[in-house]
Amino acid sequence: MITIPYVAALATYFSYGLLFVFGHIRDLFRKITDCFSSNNLQGYAPICLGNEDFYQRRLYQRIRDCFERPIASAPDAWFDLVERFSNDSNKTLKRTTRIRRCLNLGSYSYLGFAAPDEYCTPRVIDSWNKYSPSTCSSRVDGGTTVLHKELEKHVANFLGKQDAIVFGMGYVSNSAILPVLIGKGGLIISDSLNHCSLVNGARGSGATIRVFQHNTPSHLEEVLREQISEGQPRTHRPWKKIIVIVEGIYSMEGDLCKLPEIVAICKKYKAYIYLDEAHSIGAIGKTGRGVCELLGVDPADLDIMMGTFTKSFGSCGGYIAGSKELIQYLKYTCPAHLYATSMSPPAAEQIISAIKVILGEDGTSRGAQKIARVRENSNFFRSELQKMGFEVLGDNDSPVMPIMLYNPAKIPAFSRECLKQNVAVVVVSFPATPLLLARARICLSASHTKEELLKALEVISQVGDLLGIKYFGAEPKKHQQEEKMMKLE
Amino acid sequence: MANLYVKAAPPVDLNRNTEWFTYPGVWTTYILILFFAWLLVLSIFGCSPGMAWTIVNLAHFAVTYHFFHWKKGTPFADDQGIYNALTWWEQIDNGKQLTRNRKFLTVVPVVLYLIASHTTDYQHPMLFLNTLAAIVLVIAKFPNMHKVRIFGINADK
Numbered sequence A: 001m002i003t004i005p006y007v008a009a010l011a012t013y014f015s016y017g018l019l020f021v022f023g024h025i026r027d028l029f030r031k032i033t034d035c036f037s038s039n040n041l042q043g044y045a046p047i048c049l050g051n052e053d054f055y056q057r058r059l060y061q062r063i064r065d066c067f068e069r070p071i072a073s074a075p076d077a078w079f080d081l082v083e084r085f086s087n088d089s090n091k092t093l094k095r096t097t098r099i100r101r102c103l104n105l106g107s108y109s110y111l112g113f114a115a116p117d118e119y120c121t122p123r124v125i126d127s128w129n130k131y132s133p134s135t136c137s138s139r140v141d142g143g144t145t146v147l148h149k150e151l152e153k154h155v156a157n158f159l160g161k162q163d164a165i166v167f168g169m170g171y172v173s174n175s176a177i178l179p180v181l182i183g184k185g186g187l188i189i190s191d192s193l194n195h196c197s198l199v200n201g202a203r204g205s206g207a208t209i210r211v212f213q214h215n216t217p218s219h220l221e222e223v224l225r226e227q228i229s230e231g232q233p234r235t236h237r238p239w240k241k242i243i244v245i246v247e248g249i250y251s252m253e254g255d256l257c258k259l260p261e262i263v264a265i266c267k268k269y270k271a272y273i274y275l276d277e278a279h280s281i282g283a284i285g286k287t288g289r290g291v292c293e294l295l296g297v298d299p300a301d302l303d304i305m306m307g308t309f310t311k312s313f314g315s316c317g318g319y320i321a322g323s324k325e326l327i328q329y330l331k332y333t334c335p336a337h338l339y340a341t342s343m344s345p346p347a348a349e350q351i352i353s354a355i356k357v358i359l360g361e362d363g364t365s366r367g368a369q370k371i372a373r374v375r376e377n378s379n380f381f382r383s384e385l386q387k388m389g390f391e392v393l394g395d396n397d398s399p400v401m402p403i404m405l406y407n408p409a410k411i412p413a414f415s416r417e418c419l420k421q422n423v424a425v426v427v428v429s430f431p432a433t434p435l436l437l438a439r440a441r442i443c444l445s446a447s448h449t450k451e452e453l454l455k456a457l458e459v460i461s462q463v464g465d466l467l468g469i470k471y472f473g474a475e476p477k478k479h480q481q482e483e484k485m486m487k488l489e
Numbered sequence B: 001m002a003n004l005y006v007k008a009a010p011p012v013d014l015n016r017n018t019e020w021f022t023y024p025g026v027w028t029t030y031i032l033i034l035f036f037a038w039l040l041v042l043s044i045f046g047c048s049p050g051m052a053w054t055i056v057n058l059a060h061f062a063v064t065y066h067f068f069h070w071k072k073g074t075p076f077a078d079d080q081g082i083y084n085a086l087t088w089w090e091q092i093d094n095g096k097q098l099t100r101n102r103k104f105l106t107v108v109p110v111v112l113y114l115i116a117s118h119t120t121d122y123q124h125p126m127l128f129l130n131t132l133a134a135i136v137l138v139i140a141k142f143p144n145m146h147k148v149r150i151f152g153i154n155a156d157k
Helices: A006-036 A054-066 A120-131 A146-159 A170-175 A196-205 A217-230 A259-269 A291-295 A324-333 A345-359 A366-388 A410-420 A450-467 A478-488 B026-045 B049-070 B088-095 B100-119 B126-140
Strands: A002-005 A078-085 A094-104 A163-167 A187-191 A208-212 A242-247 A272-276 A304-308 A318-322 A400-404 A426-428 A439-443 B005-008
Touching: A002 A006, A006 A054, A006 B005, A006 B026, A054 A410, A094 A450, A120 A345, A146 A163, A146 A318, A146 A345, A163 A170, A163 A324, A170 A196, A170 A304, A170 A318, A187 A196, A187 A217, A196 A242, A208 A217, A217 A242, A217 A259, A242 A259, A259 A272, A259 A291, A318 A324, A345 A366, A366 A400, A366 A450, A410 A426, A410 A439, A410 A450, B026 B049, B026 B100, B049 B088, B049 B100, B049 B126, B088 B100, B100 B126
Parallel strands: A187 A208, A187 A242, A242 A272, A272 A304
Antiparallel strands: A002 B005, A078 A094, A163 A318, A304 A318, A400 A439, A426 A439
């Protein structure tokens, strides 16, 4: 449930209406001027069908300089941002040689492994020299090295499952696995805010897809009951298989899945459950084991656990963990295993070293310190932002905190104003989020120190005052209240 | 007024082109835009209030007919073109007929027609144009007209 100030909603609709009207007027003029100029493209089909690039051309391009900014260093707590300029209102963006040292509030490196690490990096360089950067073949041909086998064992142990399989790309771990697990005659029930990779995988599988309201176990139960009683469409035979797909942390909302209730419902109705822990693995839970540890769910209750190594482990790729039979089946059916190039060996070594650091097997307590620090940072930052009056989404302990902006004009304003003060933030708008609910998403990491967080808070507060996004009204400062009480006495 | 908050549950509508219409505040914005458009027309043309309402009614007819019943598909490419044969009116509420949003959108042209014809004292030619606008808009919104293309106008190739 998001609380929207009514005036902000009205202003947002009006702004989008205005932007659409201007876009259509410009398109009209473009059509008129194009009538006069001839082109020699007879017989060629158009690249875009109908008006499907309208949003891209008329709305996204106006604020294109806030997205896809190139960086010139590793994405640690601070990074070097390359400055760009445009002479034709963002149609082309040219890079300059100037760089800007900015505070990084947008990277997903929750445990700070994106920067060179004293334990991981020497080992990665060793494996680079020993195993070369790429295996140049698929897992079944010549691409399985000892590192891959060791990595799968480590991942399975870390999660408490019987076995695991790893892939070179996180997105493909979803979109190539779902078609293999379920097909026509099956039912997929997915959360309404699931990631694009899950949606693509579900569409590619050919199963019937139903959606339940985000994080609402009661609605999931309603949908399950309705679908089980109706059976397959048209024939009304019972479903061959039902899979419920949820995510650990939803990256646009920052809120945790209500896993205990959903697992209970799935057990009751005998549906399989597929948990995508892309953002939550390594970042939450007492020892970093993800949302199961945080919410006290037994990993044995989850049938398929999926995750990616891109966020907390500072590498690339994804994994699926489950029972031995499941992984064996995936190894001989999944196209990502049979045909795609296997994970790069240094990347696999980075993950193995990162897991060892997190579990403390490197001999230090740096892993536990990192996990504690990211949790403290997230809770501190979130509570401070809420005290200042911003509307921040997400649950406690989640390192992802979106700040609501709503109005389309505030999206580039927030991004550019923060950049002027050397704080780099990520802003998200339609169509990744619903039309009304544009937001700025802050991702904290264990490598942020308290001073950096305070500086970021100061900058965000100033920009927030300038833009008027403190929708909830700041709480009065405590010492002012005490002074007033002292004066009365 | 500044402290009025509304709660919005994220809707289950997957079509990003139409799900913005399910959030609170849309109806109010629509009515306010019509009202301010009337004020704008009055100040630019300096005509009588009735003429201004007629102009707003006809402009509303042109704009809503074009965007609701003529343009098909969605303005972005993310949904891979599954709605390319449907106009916006056919897409809202996932094609379900006679929902609250559809009833509201059907009532607005009728109310505008009543206001415009009343304030012009039912004189021709404004009455004829207003009636034409109201009839076309209301017929286009009938449940029986769902996915109907008369004489193949605006059908897919």
